[in-house]
Amino acid sequence: MFTEHTLETAPVASRQAMRNTMAAFGKVPDAVARLAESPELLNGFLELSATFERTTLDPVAREVVIMTVATRNDCHICVAMHTGKLRKLGAGAELVAALREWRPLADERLEAVRQFTLTVLATAGGVPDDDLKAFLASGHTARNALEVILGIGTYTMSTLANRLTRA
Structure with missing residues (x-):
């Protein structure tokens, strides 16, 4: 149903993004090739x-x-890609495994990020005051709380699109 585009078959408005991705990764990942169907979604x-x-x-x-x-x-391609990114960042195997398996993280500051993310998702942003205070008490800022929202929005779009296109 969704085409895995090449530079030749993609809509013109998707091609520069595909070229940039190819330059960064050495290839056009399957997800980018499929999301290229919509230049607006891919570029956004x-x-x-x-x-x-x-x-x-x-x-x-x-x-x-x-x-x-x-x-x-349940976006398998995102889990695989970001497992690789975590490894490049030097994240330990236990951290990666815990994230992949929905387990609490040993690092309290990172666990606060995970819990806050889950709470934002579960409450559609209506985070209870105590949960927000706990996030802030873990050394994060109000700015960080809003940045988590940016990440959730960005990667909700990505994961849903990847699942829809069967990337």
Whole structure:
């Protein structure tokens, strides 16, 4: 139903994003090839992803948000890709396994990110005051709380689109 586009078959407005992705990864990942069907979705996701990468959350904390969304939404390609990214960041095998298996994280600060992400998702953003206070007490900021929302939005879009296109 969804075409795995090449640079030649993709809509013109998707081709630059595909070229940029190819330059970064050495190939066009299956997800990008399928999301290219909609230049708006592909470019929007890539722009939001780049914005999320610029937040004040540290790189591993960002990956905790992404993996929490990816596992919750059962996006196998995202779990695989971000497992690789966590490994490149030097994350330990136990952290990666815990994220993949929905288990609490040993690192309290990262567990606070995971729990906050799950609470935001479960409450559609209506996070109870005590949960927000717990997140802030773990050393995170109000800015970080909003950055978690950015990550959730970005990777909810990605995981749903990847599942729809069977990437």
